[in-house]
Amino acid sequence: MRSMSSAAAARSTPRRRWLSHPVVVAVGWLIAHLVPVVWILSAGTSTGDIRYYFRGLTGIEPGAMDEYPEVGTWPARLVERITTLGGQRADTGAEDAFVVGFITLSALLSALFTWYLWRSGKGTVSWSAWFWILFAGMSGPIFLTRLDIFPGLLVAGFAALLLAGSRWSHLATVLLAAATMMKLWPGVLGAALVGGIRRTATWVRVCWFFGSLAALCLVVVLVGGVDRLISPLTYQGDRGLQVESIAATPWVLASAFTRGDGDTPWSISYATSKSYEIAGPGVDVTLTVMTLLTAASIITAVLWAVVRLQRDDWTPMRAVAFSVALIMLIIVTNKVFSPQYLAWVAPVVAVALLASRRRVVTVIAVEILVSAVLTTLVYPVFYDWLIFNPPYVVAAVALLLRNVAVVVLAGTCLWWAFTPGGRRVSPAQEVAGHAVG
Numbered sequence: 001m002r003s004m005s006s007a008a009a010a011r012s013t014p015r016r017r018w019l020s021h022p023v024v025v026a027v028g029w030l031i032a033h034l035v036p037v038v039w040i041l042s043a044g045t046s047t048g049d050i051r052y053y054f055r056g057l058t059g060i061e062p063g064a065m066d067e068y069p070e071v072g073t074w075p076a077r078l079v080e081r082i083t084t085l086g087g088q089r090a091d092t093g094a095e096d097a098f099v100v101g102f103i104t105l106s107a108l109l110s111a112l113f114t115w116y117l118w119r120s121g122k123g124t125v126s127w128s129a130w131f132w133i134l135f136a137g138m139s140g141p142i143f144l145t146r147l148d149i150f151p152g153l154l155v156a157g158f159a160a161l162l163l164a165g166s167r168w169s170h171l172a173t174v175l176l177a178a179a180t181m182m183k184l185w186p187g188v189l190g191a192a193l194v195g196g197i198r199r200t201a202t203w204v205r206v207c208w209f210f211g212s213l214a215a216l217c218l219v220v221v222l223v224g225g226v227d228r229l230i231s232p233l234t235y236q237g238d239r240g241l242q243v244e245s246i247a248a249t250p251w252v253l254a255s256a257f258t259r260g261d262g263d264t265p266w267s268i269s270y271a272t273s274k275s276y277e278i279a280g281p282g283v284d285v286t287l288t289v290m291t292l293l294t295a296a297s298i299i300t301a302v303l304w305a306v307v308r309l310q311r312d313d314w315t316p317m318r319a320v321a322f323s324v325a326l327i328m329l330i331i332v333t334n335k336v337f338s339p340q341y342l343a344w345v346a347p348v349v350a351v352a353l354l355a356s357r358r359r360v361v362t363v364i365a366v367e368i369l370v371s372a373v374l375t376t377l378v379y380p381v382f383y384d385w386l387i388f389n390p391p392y393v394v395a396a397v398a399l400l401l402r403n404v405a406v407v408v409l410a411g412t413c414l415w416w417a418f419t420p421g422g423r424r425v426s427p428a429q430e431v432a433g434h435a436v437g
Contacts, residue, residue, distance in 0.1 A: 019126065019130065020118070020121070020126045022118070025114070025118050025126060025129055025130075025133070028130065028133045029110075029111065029114050029133050029136075031137065032133045032134065032136045032137030033107050033110065033136055033137070033144070035136075035137045035140070036136070036137075036139070036140055036141040036142075036143050036144050036145075037103065037107075037144070039140060039141045040103070040141045040144075040145070043141075043380075045141055045380045046140075046141035046142055046145045046380060047099050047145060049145055049146055049147075050098065050099045050102045050103070050145055051095060051098075051099065052064060052065070052274075053065060053073075053076040053080075053098075053102070053147070054076075054080065054094075054095050054098040054099075055095075056073075057073070057076060057077055057080045058080065058084070058094075066228075066231045066232075066235065067231065067232055067235040067273075067274070068147065068232060069181055069182060069183065069184060069220075069232045070181075070220040070223060070224050070228050070229070071178065071181035071182050071216055071219075071220065072147055072150070072151065072181070072182035072183055073147075074182075075102075075105060075147065075150050076102065076147060078105070079098060079101040079102045079105055080098055082101060083097040083098045083100075083101040084097075084098070102144075102145070103144045103145065106143075106144040106145070106149055107144055109149065109150070109153055110132075110136060110143075110144075110149070113132065113153055113156065113347065113350075114129050114132055114133060116160070117129035117132055117350055117351075117354065120354050121354055127353055127362075127365075128350045128351070128353035128354045129350075131346075131349070131350050131353055131365045131368075131369070132346070132347070132350045134369055135342075135346045135350075135368065135369060135372055138369055138372040138373045138376065139342065139343070139372045139375070139376060140375075140376035140379075140380065141380065142339045142340050142375075142376075142379060142380075143340075143343065146338075146340035146343070147182075147183075148183065148338075148340040148341065148343045148344060149340070149343050150182060151179040151182040151183040151185075151186060151344070152343040152344050152345075152346070152347045152348075153347050154175050154176070154178055154179035154182065154186070155175075155176065155179045155186050155189065155323070155327075155344070155347065155348055156347030156348050156350065156351050157172075157175045158172045158173075158175040158176040158179065158186075158189075158323075159172075159320045159323065159348050159351045159352065160351045160354075161175065162316040162319055162320060163316045163317065163320065163351070163354075163355045166201065169201070169204075169205055170204070170205075170208050172205075173193060173205050173206075173208040173209040173212060174208065174209075174212045176189060176190065176193075176209060177208075177209050177210075177212030177213045177216060178212070178216065180213060181213065181216040181217070181220070183344075184232060184233075185327075185330050185344070187213075188297070188298060188301050188326055188330065189301075189323045189326060189327070190206070190209050190210075191301035191302060191304055191305040191322075191326070192304075192319040192320075192322050192323045192326070193205040193206055193209055193319065194206065194304075194305035194308045194309060194314070195308055195309075195312065195314030196308070196309065196311075196312030196313075196314060197309040197310070197312070198312070199312065202309075202314070217229060235273070238272070238273065239271075239273040239275075239277075239335060239336055240271055240273065240277035240278075240279065240283075240287065240335070241277055241278055241279075241283050241286060241287055241290075241335050242273075242275050242276065242277055242278075242335060242336040242337060242338070243268055243275075243276045243277060243278050243386060243387060243391075244276075244337045244338065244339065244378060244379070244386075244399065245290075245334060245335055245336055245337040246331075246332050246333075246334075246337060246403045246406065246407065247286045247287075247289070247290045247335060248278050248283075248286070249399060249400055249403045250282075251266050251278050251280060251282060251283060251286070252266075252268075252278060252386070252391055252396050252399055253396045253397075253399075253400060254266065255268070255278070255280070255390040255391060255396075256390055256391045256392060256393045256395070256396035257393065257396075258390065259390045259391075259392070259393065264280075264390045265280045265281050266278055266279065266280030266281070266283075266390065267279050267280060267389055268387055268388075268389050268390075268391065269389070270387075273336075275336070275338070276387045287335055290333060290334070290335045291335070293333035294330070294333045294334060294335075296333070297326065297329040297330055297333050300326070300329065301326055304322055316355075317352075317355060317356060318417075320348065320351070320352055320355070321352070321413075321416050321417040322417045323348060324345060324348050324349060324352065324364070324413050324416070324417065325410075325413040325414045325416065325417035325418070326417075327344050327345045327348065327413075328345060328406075328409060328410035328413045328414070329410065329414070330344075331344070331345070331406065331410070332406060332407055332410045337403075337406075339375045339376075339378060339379040342368060342371060342372055342375060345368065345413075346368050346372075349361070349364055349365055349368060350365075352364075353365060358416070360412065360415065360416045361416065363412055364409065364412050364413055364416065367405065367408060367409040367412060368409060370405050371402060371405045371406050371409055374398065374401050374402035374405050375402050377398045377401075377402065378395075378398050378399050378402050381398075382394060382395035382398050383395075386398075386399060
């Protein structure tokens with residue numbers, strides 16, 4: 001039976017090997033990234049945030065981008081510096097050039113990431129590279145037009161370096177610190193760095209992480225002052241229940257299905273948070289519950305770290321699995337859920353596909369792709385109908401389907417992280433993991 005299986009595998013390999021050919025991968029990448037670009041050019045959609053970045057960076061709109069951590073604005077600042085060289089900073093042409101430059105930078109980084117995934121999986125079918133390519137195409141225009149892709153790729157780099165072995169663990173912690181300073185949420189993943197309490201490597205990783213955070217905080221204070229360091233924190237605390245969030249779904253549905261009555265107690269409006277929020281009966285209670293659930297996610301991270309200290313069973317793959325689960329916990333318990341948030345988790349899962357042979361990781365990848373397609377239906381396809389007062393039923397149902405898919409995805413990620421089978425890695429990786437743990 002074993003020889004028959006080997007023979008079957010040998011016969012099937014040549015038929016699949018063409019999927020790893022560099023030309024095929026490059027063409028797939030190009031097609032997938034042309035989807036959002038053509039969408040943007042034909043419909044003129046999803047560039048509002050990029051133009052908002054430009055107006056904030058050039059001072060046209062004072063106070064714009066204060067909600068973003070200073071380090072998180074650096075990719076946009078780089079594009080602004082390049083595209084406004086020799087031109088008028090407030091010129092319409094400069095703004096259009098900035099939009100093109102931002103999309104180009106996002107695409108270039110995606111290309112580098114795809115190359116890494118393909119090269120790391122060379123000799124076999126590059127499922128991780130194809131997963132990333134499909135994610136790019138299925139995510140629609142939002143994929144290339146938001147800053148979230150940058151911290152997402154940094155967290156993927158953190159995971160890749162952890163899995164690469166002990167000599168790269170210091171750089172991994174630096175990347176995680178940089179991602180934290182770009183978007184705040186990756187800071188919770190610091191719990192994944194904790195190994196056995198008696199292992200020097202544990203405290204070295206933790207010290208490198210917090211040392212890097214301190215250094216970046218000092219840079220921010222020197223560049224923008226203390227106010228610039230804390231403004232993203234105060235901004236997040238003032239936000240209401242975003243219409244796209246998991247917790248808002250029941251109220252959006254209720255509002256949509258009472259649409260025919262001509263009057264609904266729920267209202268959707270554009271808030272000072274620069275997003276659409278829903279208000280009405282039950283929303284205040286929901287916000288309280290979500291705050292408690294978010295706190296519970298942080299407590300989960302702390303407890304996970306404490307258990308690792310005691311058990312001394314840390315491995316790189318275990319840390320990556322927990323990071324994926326924690327990212328999804330942050331998303332589903334958040335009072336905010338913007339369409340680009342899937343870019344937080346997809347890059348890490350692409351890296352996990354390289355290192356793990358467990359079927360659950362493949363299931364997670366498929367669930368992310370399904371969630372990406374449904375997210376594209378929510379934004380931008382039905383978005384105008386979703387934020388209408390009251391929303392249309394078809395838009396509310398699309399939101400329901402997407403959010404159910406995301407909750408299922410979160411459940412699968414938790415199962416991977418907290419079941420023994422989800423922690424399996426190859427023998428070589430186990431040795432490397434214990435060496436750095």
